[in-house]
Amino acid sequence: MRIFDPHVHMTSRTTDDYERMYAAGVRAVVEPAFWLGQPRTNVGSFLDYFDALLGWEPYRAAQYGIRHHCTLALNPKEANDPRCAGVLDELPRYLLKDSVVAVGEVGYDSMTPEEDRVFEAQLALAEEHGLPVLVHTPHRDKAAGARRTLDVVKGMDPGMVLVDHLNELTVGMVHEAGCWMGFSIYPDTKMDPQRMVAILKEYGTERMIVNSAADWGRSDVLKTREVGEAMLAAGFTDEDVDRVLWQNPVAFYGQSGRLTLDDVESGGDYEGNTILRGTR
Amino acid sequence: MTWLARAVADVERDPETVYALFPRAAREGGPGARAELLRALGKALPDPAAAVMKLYWQGDAGERLEILESLPQLDLGPAALPLVHDALRTNDTRLVAAALGPYGSAWLDDHAFRQGVLKCVFMSVPLASVEGLGRRFDEELRRMLADFAAERRAAGRPVPPDVLERL
Ligand SMILES: [Zn+2]
Numbered sequence: 001m002r003i004f005d006p007h008v009h010m011t012s013r014t015t016d017d018y019e020r021m022y023a024a025g026v027r028a029v030v031e032p033a034f035w036l037g038q039p040r041t042n043v044g045s046f047l048d049y050f051d052a053l054l055g056w057e058p059y060r061a062a063q064y065g066i067r068h069h070c071t072l073a074l075n076p077k078e079a080n081d082p083r084c085a086g087v088l089d090e091l092p093r094y095l096l097k098d099s100v101v102a103v104g105e106v107g108y109d110s111m112t113p114e115e116d117r118v119f120e121a122q123l124a125l126a127e128e129h130g131l132p133v134l135v136h137t138p139h140r141d142k143a144a145g146a147r148r149t150l151d152v153v154k155g156m157d158p159g160m161v162l163v164d165h166l167n168e169l170t171v172g173m174v175h176e177a178g179c180w181m182g183f184s185i186y187p188d189t190k191m192d193p194q195r196m197v198a199i200l201k202e203y204g205t206e207r208m209i210v211n212s213a214a215d216w217g218r219s220d221v222l223k224t225r226e227v228g229e230a231m232l233a234a235g236f237t238d239e240d241v242d243r244v245l246w247q248n249p250v251a252f253y254g255q256s257g258r259l260t261l262d263d264v265e266s267g268g269d270y271e272g273n274t275i276l277r278g279t280r
Numbered sequence: 281m282t283w284l285a286r287a288v289a290d291v292e293r294d295p296e297t298v299y300a301l302f303p304r305a306a307r308e309g310g311p312g313a314r315a316e317l318l319r320a321l322g323k324a325l326p327d328p329a330a331a332v333m334k335l336y337w338q339g340d341a342g343e344r345l346e347i348l349e350s351l352p353q354l355d356l357g358p359a360a361l362p363l364v365h366d367a368l369r370t371n372d373t374r375l376v377a378a379a380l381g382p383y384g385s386a387w388l389d390d391h392a393f394r395q396g397v398l399k400c401v402f403m404s405v406p407l408a409s410v411e412g413l414g415r416r417f418d419e420e421l422r423r424m425l426a427d428f429a430a431e432r433r434a435a436g437r438p439v440p441p442d443v444l445e446r447l
Contacts, residue, residue, distance in 0.1 A: 054340035059372050096303035097340045258307060 001025040001228050001241060006249035007032055007134070007164060007182065007211035008221060010068065011049075011057055017214075017221045018064035024225040027264040028067040030253060031057060032105045032134055035077045037216050043086040046074070050094050058099060067264045069253065071104035071134050079118035080110070088121055095129045098260075101253040102126070104134025105164070108145045111138070119152060132160040132255045134182075137170065139189075146170040150177050162209060162252055167191060168199065175203055180252050184213035185223035193223070193230040200231065205243045209252065284309035284316060291320040295331060302335055303343060314346040315353075322354050329359035336363050345374050351383035358387045368396050377405045385412035394421045401428060407442040422447065 003026040010018070010031050021029075031053055033046075040046060053070040061068035072094050074087040094100065103126040108115050126133045135153065138145035146163065150173060153161045163174045164182030167190065174181050183199070184190045190213070191199075200208060212223040228241045253259050287309060290297040298321050305313040318335075321328045332354060336347045348367055351360050360383065367379035380388075380396050388396065393416055400410060407413060426447050429439045 051340075055344075055372065056341075056370075059341060059374075093299065093303070093338060096300065098303070098307055098342060099340070 001225065001238075001245065002027055003224050003228070003245045004028045004030075004249040005212055005221070005224050006030045006162075006209055006253065007184065007213050009034060009213075009215035010061060011052065012036075012216035013214060013221060015060070015064065018061060018066060021221050022065045024222050025228075026066060026221075026224070028069070028250075028261055029061065030069050030071060030101060030249070032071040032102075032136075033073055034075045034105050034136075034215070039081065040078060041081075041083055043084065043090065046084065046087045047090060054094075054097050054099060065264070067261055069099045069101045069259065071102040072100055073103050073106045073122050073134075074118055075105055076107050076109040076115050076119065076136060076138075080112055080114045085118075088118065091122070091125060092129075095125060095131060098258055100131070101256040101258050102132045102134045102162075103129070104162075105136040106133060107136040107149055108138045109136075111141070111145060111148060116152075123153065123156065126160070127156070130257070132162065132252060135161060135163045137163060137165045139165070142167070143169050146173060150174065150179070153177075153179065160255060164209075164211070165190060165213070168195065171199055171203060175207075178207075180207045180209055180248070182209045182211060184211055185220075185227055186213065187218055187220050187223075193226045196227050197230045197234045197236075200236070200240075200244065201234070205236075205240050205248070207248065208244050209248050210244055282309070284313045287313070288316055288320045291317055292324045295321055295324045295328075298331065298335065299338065303339070306342060306346075314343065315350050318347065318350045318354060328354065329356045332356065332360060333363065336366075341372060341375065345378055348375065348378035348383070349381060352381065352386075361387050364388060365392065368392070368399065371403075373403050373405050376400060376403060377409050380410045382411045385410070385416060390416075390418065390420070394418075394424060397421060398424055398428065401425070401440065401443055404440070407446070417446070 005026055008029050008031060010029060033053060050072055058068035078084045103122050106119050106122045123133060135149055137149055149163060158178035162180040162182050165184050166174060166181050171181055183196055185193060185196060196210060210224055210227050212219060212221050214221045224245055228245050231241050287301045298317055302314060302317055305317055321331055325331060332347060336344055364379045364384045367375040376399055397410055400407060425443050429443055429447060432439045
């Protein structure tokens with residue numbers, strides 16, 4: 001089973017996780033920029049974080065045989081802090097980078113006017129740079145948040161929008177809007193593998209994307225694999241599983257034109273030191 | 281006209297355009313495109329050091345690597361040494377190895393050069409990749425490598441052959 005985790009915050013995870021992910025079949029990840037638990041107080045703090053997502057973290061992932069891409073944005077929570085507003089001025093030069101495959105996570109947290117402004121500004125940046133958009137939906141007041149999100153992205157090509165953290169109550173409207181549907185599988189909140197399988201049975205596998213969204217909270221980087229196994233147990237085929245866990249995220253982020261998976265797809269040996277091999 | 285030919289012409293006409301072109305150059309212009317843009321920058325500006333430094337500080341790991349590799353061709357004197365020091369502070373073997381290329385070997389002071397070599401040993405970067413190691417090898421570096429070997433032996437761990445052969 002080859003797995004592409006399209007939403008996982010590896011910066012918060014240990015190298016043990018990278019080893020376990022590789023053993024479970026994970027060969028590629030996308031790490032969206034988000035908040036770090038501790039609110040940041042200045043723009044420079046974001047830039048160092050973005051630099052780590054473009055430098056140290058992909059390097060670390062490569063040592064465990066996993067290809068790392070990222071999405072960059074000012075996240076909705078910190079969009080409300082005027083000290084961080086300057087991040088929007090720096091984003092355009094970051095969105096040019098090779099391993100940036102989308103703008104994200106954008107969207108709503110508390111649905112404030114500031115969040116509206118920052119969300120719309122970043123949708124415009126995505127269009128300018130030809131990048132798809134990863135949209136976070138709020139944990140509180142989720143259905144209203146998802147509806148408002150769909151209103152905001154209405155003018156865009158729905159194929160360029162992934163609306164994430166969906167559940168039984170929000171999947172229908174996103175399906176209807178034609179956007180990609182993301183599901184974060186968590187140990188005890190959001191979605192679990194059984195509920196995910198039920199949604200796949202009802203809506204099919206098209207435009208369906210499953211992630212672990214693992215971060216510094218209670219979460220599990222192997223949840224994607226559990227979904228694959230639950231799908232097989234429920235009668236889905238290997239091809240269905242591959243579609244949800246690999247082909248769909250590849251198709252979505254591939255729209256950036258910047259997804260490079262040649263190394264991992266050929267199954268090359270990483271123990272032979274990819275890193276040194278890359279220099280000569 | 282290819283993407284690269286157009287980009288080179290842009291940079292020669294207006295060096296400021298390099299900041300938007302350089303990050304995209306590898307995917308749009310192919311391998312070697314970034315080196316071409318740096319060459320164009322060197323032609324367009326009487327002293328390109330400040331622009332090269334800015335590109336590096338704004339660069340991702342891939343951009344930084346290609347800048348380090350282009351330094352010997354850019355005729356900057358010691359002005360770009362802060363970039364070499366930055367690369368030597370990282371934990372990325374590609375950047376550390378590139379920092380000890382011809383430019384770093386030519387301009388690093390003895391202390392920094394020895395520390396860089398020892399860092400390569402710790403990170404398993406082959407010493408054969410360190411430019412000018414024979415020329416810059418001195419008694420103090422030999423002592424540092426010998427101490428490293430002694431520490432390895434005391435721990436019951438093997439001493440890498442490229443260290444052994446230089447003791
Ligand atoms: Zn997230």
